[in-house]
Amino acid sequence: MSLKSHKKIAKKVSEILGAGRRGTLLEEAMKRGREGRLKALQELSDPHAFRMECRKIKERSITNMETLLEKFIINASRRGCKIHLAKDGVEAINHIIRIATEAGAKSITKTKSLTTEEIELNTPLEERGFKVVETDLGERIIQLAGEKPFHLVFPAVHKSVGEVANLFSQLMGRDIRPRIDDVMEAVRESLRSVFLQSDLGITGANIAIAETGTVVIETNEGNEQLVTSIPRIHIVVMGVEKIVDTVEEAVNLIRAHPMSSTGQLLTNYVSFISGKPPSGHDQSSNGEMHIIILDNGRRAMREDSLFREALYCIRCGACMNVCPTYSVVGGHIFGHIYPGPIGIPWTAKIHGIDKAAFSTLCISCGLCREVCPVDINIPMMIAGVKMMDLERGRQPLVNRALMGYESLYTLASVIPPVYNWLTRRSFVKVLMEYLLGIDRRRPIPPVSKISFKKWFSRRAGPRRMGDLKVSLFVDFFPNFIKPHLAMKVVQILEEAGAIVDLPPQRSSGYPYIAYGELKKALKVAQYNVDNLIKSVENGGVIVSLEPTATYALKFAYPHLLNVYPSSKKVAEKTYGVMEYLSHLVNIGRLKVFTSTPRRVGVHIPCHQRSLDGAANTIKLLKMAGHEVKVVETGTCCGMAGSFGMKKGPLGYDLAVEVGGVLFQLLKESNVDVVATESSVCSIHLEQGTGIPVLHPLELMELEHNPQTSTLNFHDGDG
């Protein structure tokens, strides 16, 4: 992320944080979206299979884009539709102006359409004297206020009923009381006459079906029927990526969309429009249906292996409902025209990298991918955008400092007492903030007297016999700051009959991805995979001690090294430490206990959600005898690796703001201790709540179980 973008966005965030929060309704909308989604997923017998099916539909759609386009054109033309191809927004707008002019249209009604917003259609139409009215209520409010949408699904969520009443009072020239029912009546009344007088309707399309030449449009308000069936002319503006082959594929997607968006089982109104039917039986058909099919950078996106997946987006908004920083700053800052996480790659590729400076707001928690109904690797695309942005300017010093932490701590571990003494001094902290940009309010974790790697190489009497081969992947924190944890893991594994080794390795390099240094990330990935593959080929497994490192090995490396088969093999054999220990308990190699049962609140780190979701931590804590409850908001705690270490609005301030809700929940949850596997989350949570935060292994003992078995990894799991 370039310094330029960093400064630009930091200023805006600072204004938001300074003005006090305005996001309560936004947060509520997001929470409802998240909860609705989870509830709707329970309807499915196999949510994972459904997600993969939807992804395959979109993969096929983009792979066969040109063939499907041809097929769609043939079949829609048979039903009397006129197809207009547009390579960019200007061409699309010109088509629409020509159609409207030739038809002598005056009054245009529209349904909500991001594609028409993408090409900024309304202004040129109004400049030519057409009256253009948005009919989706949220969009209408935004239009009257002269703003841009705040949220994909709830564009006007930042407006109070009073503000909306004022807008409609001005429009209608009479006082509308600021009560929701009064406002709704006014909305219905004012729009009804607009609908009835409209001679041209413009809609987007959620899906287009090649085999039938059909356009599918979803609305909750039912404005679409009035926009398409009252005027004589219907114009559809759609991106070329929207075409699927079959009706079967379309009916899958109309389910995926509302489930992920609002948690509805189906959008209230879903219309399959196949040509423009006649007005009534007694009239000959004189209606027209035009379909504008827009490229505007989509074909270029398709050719770009990193950004191709963005075309799979079905615009459900689930990624913004889970995005921690979006919840604080909202869509006006976290977006250009396309808002939220998926808005970052879309903006960069459609509207240009200089409009995508808001990518700096992404803290790389990875949750957007978790909730995406078509499993788009949004985090990796955002890293790509950050990389593009870096080509325009240098990396802010603080990011460079935090990415270089490994060399700093390697140095510090030579003289731990001096380093630890220094980093506790307030003048050093002020200096570090001033010189490096590390927030002085953050405690700097003290470096341990001996690093784990040093200890491991020097230790006496490692176990050399055993039927399990385990290679440890020990990231930065367990190596330099909490080596006792890694030592404990070695001891437990050896008790269970494993031969433990520590192949040469560097820290996961995930911060490089977070800050858009993909080339550096690639080098680290290559180095680690080249070393770890030997263990895998030797019949061993990789056990990783930090969720982010596990995530990097399992998900980020295979993506970065996508043509490199070793990377996939390493990913398949990589396990989080609690997952692996839980397996050893399952097969009877270990027993788990604690001498001091406590009330434990579990925090699930973001990157762990795509791993085991902390299920094994929870299981082992319970087996040990603790009273366990998961405390969560469904989004990130705000720390996000090194993000929350940084000074100022794009760092500590925003991290604390994001974490606020979770801190409160933890404080109210009446737990003695919080358990989490992530070291960075623990710094943030401990500071934010004052409750001690421990690694789950610090809350349990695992010992050799005399009734050992010799089952292989998966056999004993049930």
Place this chain on the structure above:
Amino acid sequence: MELSNITKPLLQLFKERFEANSGSAYILAGLDDLPKTLSTIFNDAGVKKAVAARIPKRFEEVIISTLTASGVELIHGASSGEINMADAGITYADYGIAETGTIVEITATDLERLASSLPRIHIALLHLGNLLPSVEALAEPIKRALQPPDSRKYITLISGPSRTSDIELRSVLGVHGPHQVHVIVYGGV
């Protein structure tokens, strides 16, 4: 007609889900119950004028006599402006979908479609035999409805009244389309 073991839970699910979508579902014990059901809806909702579209022939007479008996004027609906004058639109639903509580209308003209989209009250008749278990099961009927390949049609899936949460996230019904949707299921029990 006896309900099969399969249809009965399907019908219950449909009713439950349709009502969860803020619609009202009525299951007729016999066709003799249709006038009573209709007139109750008219009275409760204060319907004065109604339009009708795609009503099966065999219901025309009973619907007209019920309208007359309830003091409801049947208007022709020859234009969108005319349909807009109606308080209620009475239509035929081609299918119902149980898992989502949805009715499906296949219309070949704009005005037929507007009969269920413009008035504040929408009343749809649905034959029990056209109840589908899932959205997936709708794929075949959609393809059939779109034959021949030069035909022009709207297939509209309706899951309850018109709805918005755009102001302060408060769910409000009837922003543009119907405030109430009633589905009368016949042909069973």
